Amino acid sequence: MPKIIVEVMPKEVLLDPQGKAVANSLHRTGHKDITAVRIGKRIELHFDRPVTEADVAAAQKIGESFLSNAVIEDVVAVTVEDN
Amino acid sequence: MTMKIGVVTFPGTLDDRDAQRAVRIAGATAVPLWHADANLHKVDAVVLPGGFSYGDYLRCGAIAAQAPVTEAIIKAANGGLPVLGICNGFQVLVESHLLPGGLIRNEAQHFICRDQKLRVENINTPWTNQFELNQEITIPLKNGEGGYIATDETLKRLEGEGLVAFRYLDGNPNGSMNDIAGLRNERGNVVGLMPHPEHAVEAGFGPDTNIAMRSGIDGLKFFTSVINALVNA
Numbered sequence: 001m002p003k004i005i006v007e008v009m010p011k012e013v014l015l016d017p018q019g020k021a022v023a024n025s026l027h028r029t030g031h032k033d034i035t036a037v038r039i040g041k042r043i044e045l046h047f048d049r050p051v052t053e054a055d056v057a058a059a060q061k062i063g064e065s066f067l068s069n070a071v072i073e074d075v076v077a078v079t080v081e082d083n
Numbered sequence: 084m085t086m087k088i089g090v091v092t093f094p095g096t097l098d099d100r101d102a103q104r105a106v107r108i109a110g111a112t113a114v115p116l117w118h119a120d121a122n123l124h125k126v127d128a129v130v131l132p133g134g135f136s137y138g139d140y141l142r143c144g145a146i147a148a149q150a151p152v153t154e155a156i157i158k159a160a161n162g163g164l165p166v167l168g169i170c171n172g173f174q175v176l177v178e179s180h181l182l183p184g185g186l187i188r189n190e191a192q193h194f195i196c197r198d199q200k201l202r203v204e205n206i207n208t209p210w211t212n213q214f215e216l217n218q219e220i221t222i223p224l225k226n227g228e229g230g231y232i233a234t235d236e237t238l239k240r241l242e243g244e245g246l247v248a249f250r251y252l253d254g255n256p257n258g259s260m261n262d263i264a265g266l267r268n269e270r271g272n273v274v275g276l277m278p279h280p281e282h283a284v285e286a287g288f289g290p291d292t293n294i295a296m297r298s299g300i301d302g303l304k305f306f307t308s309v310i311n312a313l314v315n316a
Contacts, residue, residue: 014232017192066149069142069178071185071232 002047004056006063007077009040014072040076043067051080086111086313088306089126091156091172093118093147097134098169098281105281106130109306121151127313128165128209129156131172133225133279143186143228144174153179165209165309166273170226173265173275181273182266183241184233189226190258198290198299199224199278200252201264205245208271209312213304220301221290222283224256229277231259241266249276280305 010016016038023037045059056078063075088106090113092099103113114126118136123129136147147153157179160166168176176182189195200221203214214220233241238260241247249265257277265276280302283289290299 014187015190017188066145067141069145069185071234072142072187 002049002051002083003081004045004047004051004059005077005079005081006043006045006059006067006075007040007079008043008063008068008073009038009076010073040073041067051083056080086128086310087114087124087126088112088309089114089116089123089129091116091118091129091131091152093134093136093150095135095138096132096171098132098279099134101279102130102132102169102281105284105302105306108284109303109310111306111310116152118147118150118152121155123152123155123159123164128167128309129159130281131156131166131168131175132281133170133172136171136175139228142174142178144171144176144178147171147175148178157181160268160273163270163272165312167210167305167309168273168275169279169281170229170277173277174228176273176275182268182275183237184231184266186228186277187230187232188228189230189256194225194227195229195256196223196225197256198222199256199264201249201276201278202252203248204250205248205267205271208248208267208274209309210274210305211248211267211308212312213308219252220304221292221299222278222280222302223290224278226257226277229257229259231257231261231263231277233260244269248274249278 019038026034060078068075088111090099090102106113174186203218206214248267251262251264255262267274283299283302286298292299
């Protein structure tokens with residue numbers, strides 16, 4: 001199934017409490033080399049036809065205007081899968 | 084004829100009935116507005132109440148900002164309709180870009196519920212005209228994602244243009260930048276804040292005061308202010 005993947009991450013400067021809690025847990029279970037964990041969102045936009053360049057451009061726009069909030073998050077990737 | 088003040092209900096809104104009650108106690112008629120209905124039913128003002136619209140999915144207020152009723156409210160607000168966003172309603176205003184900035188998880192990560200002291204720093208709005216400048220008020224605060232955040236540039240503009248309407252006193256509960264509890268837009272008709280005026284409108288049910296338990300009604304002036312503004316419009 002063709003899909004566009006939009007990945008959103010909290011801005012670097014913001015505290016990511018989820019990531020911090022997961023990192024603490026990993027350290028407790030012996031994964032000492034992992035220095036930090038940050039958690040964002042992967043959003044899949046599904047299509048029942050091949051994805052076009054216009055779809056990707058639209059997804060980028062949706063990503064920046066709706067799926068993320070530019071004050072607190074960044075769209076870090078918009079990619080196509082299974083096209 | 085009494086003023087008609089619309090109170091929006093999204094799926095997941097919690098404080099719509101309290102907001103309707105506050106409108107009635109202030110002396111206006113509360114008109115329920117439904118998220119899927121873009122008709123504002125000729126109301127004179129709109130309240131976006133608190134709660135967890137659409138389960139806080141995606142981001143608090145983000146999906147509500149796209150609702151049919153919100154589209155109509157944005158259009159009307161840009162035309163001067165008084166709009167008050169409380170808590171989740173403030174988040175909806177920010178996500179709708181009617182007010183700048185964003186709201187993030189409280190600094191201490193905890194949901195906070197307490198009576199909160201505020202300073203009213205701008206009384207040139209339809210929602211604050213019955214206060215005195217720099218009046219200190221106490222109304223309930225209850226939120227998990229109330230940390231106000233904005234770019235340095237936006238903060239400078241907010242402070243420079245006097246758009247901070249309310250500031251937290253006696254301790255910043257959620258890490259909000261510059262202790263910002265609420266904002267107004269340039270025109271003044273749109274006001275948003277995290278604390279809840281609608282829960283402090285009737286003696287016996289409000290915050291404690293020096294005079295008596297639960298006698299605080301500082302929130303009522305938000306609603307009498309808008310009625311006053313509409314009468315004098």
